[in-house]
Amino acid sequence: MSDILSQAAHIFRKDTGALWPQISILWALLALFVAYDPMLASAAKSGITDYCAPLIMVACWFLCAGVVHQEALTGNREFWLTRPYRRDSLLLAKLLFVVTFICLPVLISGGVLMVRAGVPVLPNAGELILLSVARSTWLILPPFAMACITSGFKQVVLVVTALVFATTVVIDWAQSFFGAMRPAGIVESHNVTGVLAMVAIACIAIVFQFNRRRTVQTSGLLACAVIALALPLFSDGLMALPTRILNPGFDPDRIQIAFDETVPVRWDNRPTFRTPCGNLALKITGLPDGATLTPFGDSGGSAQVRTASGQDLRASMSRGSIEKQADGYWENLCIFDLAQSASERAEPLTLRWSMGFTVQSTESVTQFPVRQGSFAVGTSGHCEVGQPDFLMCRIAPPAFGELSIGLENAGYRSFSVNAASNEYFYPAFNSAALTPVSKEAFYSPPGEGGLPWPIEDALSHPDARFVFRKQRVIGVIQRELVYRGLRFTR
């Protein structure tokens, strides 16, 4: 055992000496990212971190591939015939290198960003580590796996370009042929099954290649890992598998959603709305207590509204969470192309809303009366009501889930004012991909939409409260809702 460790340490030192320029570049980029903190930088400078993020990703991939290629596992060079290294030492050394020079610096930069934003680090350390592990699925695993089956960075570039190209072509044509089969985004946003399968197969392939050095078989395994990403395309059951494992007893199929046409539409009469907007009552059954529904995907905000004469109108549904209010569930609808005369005629309209919804469990973090000043949001960060009409929060969202901010008064809860969430399983090419802190600013001037009542008004209501909740996706469902006799009766 000590032989393995001492050889691994030797390889580690040798790699560090050979790859110091790559390490320096990555660290310099991380330092730059922290220096131009996206949470604190002014508007003019905040763009720096957005451009830094993809460069950090390239630098990580470059370093990761570089360290594996120091002793390229492919081919039969004289190196492998004389076998100066044990393969387990080699794997251990490479993992040690990746942890020391990529994982730890990324983790530390996250910690520094938390400190600078005034978010306590220790209570959020677990979330920070979880987040780093999740992000390593796209920051470390892909280049590490690809480097195992290639002999140099040239080949990695070729493989990556070919993979991105092939994926783009497949997605383009699959969408053009099968686009209507699923709501857009359902696969991209919640493909945890595919990601977990991909990660597992890729890890097996890496260990196999270090152990046996069989490049053809390993390449086959990695191809399977890439194809595994598409698993949920073929079956709803597969897509829902992790949800069912993590939430035994919860059955998303029991949730029924429909418009309740027996309850009159509540039309918004706020003068600032230039388009007719109404609140439609929903009948929802089978939703667990405290759970919320959130429409998602590219078409999450659109619905088809057709007049009796067959004319299609442009309409938008609110995209905040749907949750139980004092008198049931409601969804907001605005119709843009409806001429005033049509609303006067009270022409019946047919509304169709075909959507994917995430079912989210909610757990209250904290709540406090709406008042001026600064306050802590549990251990997640802090917020400030600095002016009569704005709320600014710097908070660390949970690694898997989001932190929603709402305003509650007399049994009515605003839909999520803002929801801070982390980008994790998919490569995200902006600063949000690398920071564990989220800056949420919410402005609510009197007379503008967004909240049922502005913060300035809420300040004078003794019962009004800000509510902070942790939300986690526990299921994904797809439903079509139809409202056949929608009438304007303002």
Added chain:
Amino acid sequence: MKQALHIFLKDVRRLWMEIAGVMLAIAYFAVLDILYTVLRPFGTDTLIIEFIVGASVWFLIARAVHEESLTGENEFWPTRPYERGSLLGAKIMMAVLAVAVPLFVADCVILSVQSLPVTENLGGLVLRQLMTATWLILPPFAIASVTRSIAEDVMVWLVALTVAIVAYFPQSHFRAADGKYALAGALALMVIAASRQYWRRGTTLMSRALIAAAVLLQALPLPESTALAIEGSRAPEISNITVTPQAPLIRTLGWNSRRGRCTAVPLSMGRARSNWRLEVRSQNSTFESADGKTWNTGWLPPDQGPTRYGWTDAVIYSCISPDGLSVLGAGTPLTLHVSVALEIFAENAPISVKATLAPFEVPGVGRCQFSTDPRSQNYMLACKAPIWFPPPGTIEISTAQWAYPPISSPRYAWTPMNLLPGLSPVYKWTTISSGLAASIREAIEHGGELGFRTETRIGLIRREVVVK
């Protein structure tokens, strides 16, 4: 020449996979570009495929140059089997035949499939290839000529991009419009670096310094002054234009969801001709409190729309973020100093076109047709312009009063001669919003007319405004 051909053929044999990759990516880009329409988009995003084309071209060029790496002292160079001129010729041949020619062919195919004239645009197509080569081929060529391997190449790119980002961003928006002069200088330095490297191999340090200078050129502190001097001199009479606040005191507005708390500053503009239009290109606001604390927004795009011809009034909005307010202190009176960069446009003679459902040509703009938006089922004007970006200006609909939708937006200030940026030779856009659907329907039914009032940009001025 014979030796250059020999080297080229050897490179083709060695790099056939990379060449095939470039051609495949260009071919797929052409397919996507043809299938894509503004009203019915096809595929994920042409930007991804443009990125793939860029990456594969970079890889091919770098690999081709590294085939006979110019840096370092390997055994190849003491024996000198090749003339340097032949070597450079062979690499240029690779860039032209494997990248520029396929792109040119793709451009011609894209134009002809979309029924846009190829022969009339031949000059423009050639100019476009030259422009594309400056950003697609030249930088990878120059960097590869001062590096030894792909790994070294990637490191240089990472460092260069980091420096460029840091140097560029503190002055962000205004630079984006007028940093083109610095960019032209940077490209010239790259040409010098690459040719010097092929001419006098071994003096790598000097060539690397030239590449570094090209990257750092973007960080020069006075680019907007340079741009103002160059563009202002085109029409000296525009320097007489005055911009003054209508009142020394301004009122505070509410919150803007993107910017923070905003103020509106009404301006009066004097000594402008009646057919001129002034448009704020960018603005840099500095708020100062009574105790001397300041908050600067940096150069940002303006919030308000364009003014009309002959109008002498305009309003600019300056916004301070919550962070800025907490630095200066809420509730205290502030002095606002705004630097505004104003573009001046002169109106051209209007082009009248009959409103019809058939496709129609608008000279100098492109080919347009009324189409129905698949979502709202309302008429919109869908246009496409080959090679050149459509000129700025507005559209007048004979059946709509007081509605002047822009011909197209946004505009690009980067490319020379108003050539289209990117890989696509056709710019597709829609104009005339669905709010004018009734007017469009009426114009089509009753033989109404559309007036395309194009404009020529005649210059750029900078003015300072101070209010309390």
